[in-house]
Amino acid sequence: MSTAVLETPPADPTGPVSKPLTTGRQPAGILIALWLFVTIPFAAMIAAVPAMWGWGLNWVDVVLFVIFYSIGGFGIGVGFHRYLTHGSFKAKRWLRVALAVAGSVAIEGSPTQWVADHRRHHQFSDMEGDPHSPWRYGETLWGLTKGLWYSHMGWLFYREMSNQERFAPDLVADKDISRVDKLFPWLVVTSVALPAVIGGLATWSWQGALSALFWASLVRIALLHHTTWSINSVCHVYGERPFDSRDKATNFWPLAILSFGENWHNLHHADPTCARHGVLRGQIDMNARLIWIFEKFGWVSNVRWPKLDRLQGKMVEPERTTLGNATR
Numbered sequence: 001m002s003t004a005v006l007e008t009p010p011a012d013p014t015g016p017v018s019k020p021l022t023t024g025r026q027p028a029g030i031l032i033a034l035w036l037f038v039t040i041p042f043a044a045m046i047a048a049v050p051a052m053w054g055w056g057l058n059w060v061d062v063v064l065f066v067i068f069y070s071i072g073g074f075g076i077g078v079g080f081h082r083y084l085t086h087g088s089f090k091a092k093r094w095l096r097v098a099l100a101v102a103g104s105v106a107i108e109g110s111p112t113q114w115v116a117d118h119r120r121h122h123q124f125s126d127m128e129g130d131p132h133s134p135w136r137y138g139e140t141l142w143g144l145t146k147g148l149w150y151s152h153m154g155w156l157f158y159r160e161m162s163n164q165e166r167f168a169p170d171l172v173a174d175k176d177i178s179r180v181d182k183l184f185p186w187l188v189v190t191s192v193a194l195p196a197v198i199g200g201l202a203t204w205s206w207q208g209a210l211s212a213l214f215w216a217s218l219v220r221i222a223l224l225h226h227t228t229w230s231i232n233s234v235c236h237v238y239g240e241r242p243f244d245s246r247d248k249a250t251n252f253w254p255l256a257i258l259s260f261g262e263n264w265h266n267l268h269h270a271d272p273t274c275a276r277h278g279v280l281r282g283q284i285d286m287n288a289r290l291i292w293i294f295e296k297f298g299w300v301s302n303v304r305w306p307k308l309d310r311l312q313g314k315m316v317e318p319e320r321t322t323l324g325n326a327t328r
């Protein structure tokens, strides 16, 4: 595996140099769990189409799918990403815990590990040290094909664990978040089993439990996984780059609804702490809307809403780009 095509990052001005980037290879248990969670939901998704005509899909499944997809999706986008990783706002303690739990429901890793990986991604984005750059094998067609696979999900299988002590010391020291980290395996079990239990009780049938397990657990987990992973792969290759970021991050509009606004990834890399990623006209950003609602209820404060002059300074062609939602 060659990483020579990636640039060597500049000396890290913030991180304590004495601490290594990674803390060794991931344990075998995690690797096995990873294979199970990647292959089983994906196989389920492929089987979904004929299954739909076979023994159907009911409204309970649809409602459970939307609820659990939303909990995980907002938990990742608002909780793990904009709040815990980038500190785009301050939250009341109960909401901080709730967001960490909600993000765990997506089954993308415990809060602290997710944050450590993602902060490392920002610090070294598209350079050597980035845990998942699609450009690591070069810019040829074959190199990019391999790179897209690697950044989408391959990196999860070959990864070295990002060092939590180096990249997320704030969360390591946080008792509430550490508790959620420890509870993570139980949250995984709950995330898989709860839709089936509710589906079974709501329809009072085993078949109801099974179809809820299928749609609201397996298919839901697979879809959210691939949406998140597409931000790491597709959104560093294809799409627009209206803002100046030092990496290859893009805005890729087709993922706006499924990713709740995480797809406006070019702006995000240009201005990582900004609470809103979709700042241009027409860019739907449901994560930003939820933060806005939390702010109205007084549950969050110090929200880093976009600032017009700051954004204009980062635009590649300010005269040709229209800012839409830039005040909140």
Ligand SMILES: [Zn+2]
Pocket (backbone or CB within 6 Å): 121, 125, 231, 232, 236, 249, 265, 269
């Ligand atoms: Zn990125």
Ligand SMILES: [Zn+2]
Pocket (backbone or CB within 6 Å): 081, 085, 086, 118, 122, 268, 272
């Ligand atoms: Zn980020």
